[in-house]
Amino acid sequence: xxxxxxxxxxxxxEYFPKDHTVQIxxxxxxxxxxxxIDGIDITADEFYEKLSNTDIVPTTSAPTMGEILKTIxxxxxKGYTDVIHFPISYNLSTYGENLKATVxxxxxxxxxHVFSTRxxxxxxxxxxxxxxxxxxxxxxVETIFRECDKLRNNIxxxxxxxxxxxxxxxxxxxxxxxxIGSLVRVKPILTLSDQGKIEPFEKxxxxxxxxxxxxxxxxxxxxxxxxxxxxxxxxxxxxDALEIAEKIKSTQKNAKRVEVATITPTxxxxxxxxxxxxxxxxxxxxxxxx
Numbered sequence: 155x156x157x158x159x160x161x162x163x164x165x166x167x168e169y170f171p172k173d174h175t176v177q178i179x180x181x182x183x184x185x186x187x188x189x190x191i192d193g194i195d196i197t198a199d200e201f202y203e204k205l206s207n208t209d210i211v212p213t214t215s216a217p218t219m220g221e222i223l224k225t226i227x228x229x230x231x232k233g234y235t236d237v238i239h240f241p242i243s244y245n246l247s248t249y250g251e252n253l254k255a256t257v258x259x260x261x262x263x264x265x266x267h268v269f270s271t272r273x274x275x276x277x278x279x280x281x282x283x284x285x286x287x288x289x290x291x292x293x294x295v296e297t298i299f300r301e302c303d304k305l306r307n308n309i310x311x312x313x314x315x316x317x318x319x320x321x322x323x324x325x326x327x328x329x330x331x332x333x334i335g336s337l338v339r340v341k342p343i344l345t346l347s348d349q350g351k352i353e354p355f356e357k358x359x360x361x362x363x364x365x366x367x368x369x370x371x372x373x374x375x376x377x378x379x380x381x382x383x384x385x386x387x388x389x390x391x392x393x394d395a396l397e398i399a400e401k402i403k404s405t406q407k408n409a410k411r412v413e414v415a416t417i418t419p420t421x422x423x424x425x426x427x428x429x430x431x432x433x434x435x436x437x438x439x440x441x442x443x444x
Contacts (some may be wrong), residue, residue, distance in 0.1 A: 243350025
């Protein structure tokens with residue numbers, strides 16, 4: 155058995171702090187008639203610069219079937235027996251949900267599997283990255299799924315968004331939830347729920363208080379764990395992200411490491427500039443080091 159790992163652009167694996175060989179399937183970003191391939195036609199820095207200078211709210215398109223099949227063929231040509239794909243949360247993009255059934259009818263000589271990450275950004279990337287670690291060490295598909303499930307269930311993420319219009323416009327956050335209309339004078343803390351949905355978590359009066367409250371939440375949810383990877387995510391707020399990372403380093407004695415990462419354009423199209431987030435990945439009791 156030889157298992158290949160793939161994930162879509164939402165995973166942030168192109169901006170990942172660890173070396174990997176996960177194959178990335180491409181999404182497109184649409185500025186009305188202008189169509190750009192994430193990671194090929196535009197980088198994260200270029201994307202956020204463009205976004206900050208336009209009133210257009212871009213949309214995205216999931217990897218095409220041709221893109222998925224090209225990745226599978228890549229692994230098949232190299233003698234792999236299986237491919238596991240790690241898509242963005244089904245609750246943020248539906249493309250991955252029925253992918254296995256669709257693809258299985260179009261391929262021969264290789265097995266295709268889809269793991270439900272219930273996540274996005276580098277958090278999703280970490281699940282795929284762990285899958286690759288396990289695959290390279292010779293674990294079978296069942297074990298990889300079981301271990302990645304364990305990792306996924308020990309991930310939490312919170313973020314503060316500067317402008318909710320992107321999430322609302324693209325349908326990732328409901329404008330009718332009774333939450334949006336009350337945000338004139340507050341900054342919301344949002345969370346990526348256990349089901350991989352973006353949901354309101356708490357309303358805070360100012361941006362600075364929202365960041366401090368986010369740090370407090372992460373601290374409360376992490377203090378009983380021994381080994382935690384903290385990921386500070388941002389869209390065009392590197393200095394602020396680095397400052398948050400330093401606070402985490404100075405307060406979290408259980409930090410295995412603290413990383414700072416830009417959010418990939420595919421996700422940034424739905425949340426806009428000025429976002430700051432913290433992901434907490436508990437790595438206690440994994441069968442392999444991550």
